[in-house]
Amino acid sequence: MTPADLSLTVLHAVRRAVDDGALRVDVPPLVKVERARPGGAGEYASNIALTLARPAGRTALDVAGILKERLRDAPGLQGVEITGPGFLNFSLRPDAGAELVRAIRESAPAYDSGSDTTLSAPALAAPTPSGGAFPPYGSSTALVGTVVRFAESAEARAALVTETVVRLLRAQGADAGFGGAERIHVRPGAYDPTGLGVDAARWALLRPAPQDRPLDGPPLLVQHERNPLFRVRYAHSRVRRLLVNGEQLRVTPAYETDIDAPALLGALGDHPAVLLAAARHRAPDRVARHLETTADALLAFQHTVLPLGDEKPSAVHRSRLALAEAAGTVLAGGLSVLGISAPDRI
Template sequence: MTPADLSLTVLHAVRRAVGDGALRVDVPPVVKVERARPGGSGEYASNIALTLARAAGRSALDVAGILEERLRDAPGLRGVEITGPGFLNFSLRRDAGAELVRAVREAGAGYGSGTALAGTVVRFAEPAEPRASLVTRTVVRLLRAQGADAGFGGTERIHVRAGEYREDTLGTDAARWALLRPAPQDRPLDGPPLLVQHERNPLFRVRYAHSRVRRLLANGEQLRVTPAYETDIDAPALLGALGDHPVVLLAAARHRAPDRVARHLEATADALLAFQHTVLPLGDEKPSAAHRSRLALAEAAGTVLAGGLSVLGISAPDRI
């Protein structure tokens, strides 16, 4: 179950509660689900009960209890717990990794796209400043990927500080990263360090992580290890990063913030690079279901990295 799936599951529980008269509220268009904070319960959490409490004329704990009853047997959920003043905390089934990898494989580069913003119309004025134009066009792609009707011709503007768009000296990929990685109100990154192939260069790490996945798949083929998620893999950082990808894309669209995508790609790349050494058999070790599952997880990570870079207009080379 992905965060997007979980959000829809909770939304359906709200609709059921309203439909059977347990809650008297307007059904929200979307339910926000986020990673549980350190020390919290389960993998994900939602404050939907606190959001609906006032309109329902009930305490958040009462609302949470009503929703919890309708979530107990939801597919993909191992458990639902109410914490604090009324937060819903969710534990996913142990086969959630298989569902996640399957979702990425089926969606391909479109993993994370959706219809959450369907019916939303956004029109931007065409910016004259190069960085503002790049940011705006990237935001339009993000909005459209979430179902919004986005384009140019209106008055909404994205304000960014002027900066040199030095594609002629940096190349397209480094120039785009330099302008999109900082928040729009911050200064562009210094360009020359982005051309250095070193782990201190975040753009290099992201693109290198993708190339490592391609190499793992090629090496796996030579060893007759094919990607297939057959057994649970203990890789919480990487699974969490892949699961969060749809949430990050939606948040980046809503907040007009492509930098969120770039930061998430860095986190995904770091998790993949820490995980890569366990993927294929070493020495005389025989291929097993664990190796096939790890390779499938790595393949999914490569898909997410390539898709995220594509959203930013940056290439994902097979070799670096």
């Protein structure tokens, strides 16, 4: 993990603390990290808690504790300590990137988020290769013991948001459903009141926060980089094409050496926390926004993955391809929980 990686990781922790309501501050544009000074601990340190203390109306030690909790399982960090009046000190793990990619790749089922899906609590807790099951990477037991029952709604958007929230809650271990019902049945075309097609209709209704207006539908059908739905689905298709091209070049995905891709690694590492926050706050829009972040990072990274020209395949290319494959897994899983297809080709 480079200082740039660490800066992004801490910034993500601040953003999660703000999203969770633990801190009431404006998220800074960047977080400064520097080599730990004498008397500190670990390799790097940051004074971000001292910077945020006054606007948050908290002590620096309180802010540092809030951030430390959200950095506990961050990829690349071996430990976080608080020193002095509230400095955060970081010890790095040299193999964190490899562990993250391995965890994602090993959790990857064959996704099928078709339009006729029956979801049950056992299926979501133990994902299978079909049935729109939630991916293991990102699921947890954080909400075990939580029981949530929703009233059924005849209004299309309310029904869609609630169905998606139930998926998110169950994936975090909650007992969630409608009244006393054990199952949710999603009918073909049930959430396409606009005639846009299921994928665009669901994105139009789920991408905005529940209190905001649905997105304008026709722009979501345009295959252009200005269309976020297209970017997310296209990013997944690019991963599939990279894997095919890699096979032709005899480049097999295997994370063997550290890759300098802080934005992409940061987005992949944030995925579980985003899903948990989306479940807790009943906010599927957080998943959609995170998919955009992940897709943009992947699309910026994709051009470096495979050998160019006379360049010979190496461990770097195998590692980059493994990282791209992991990104494709996260994109497919996130689209799956939103009930949107992840095409192999666009």
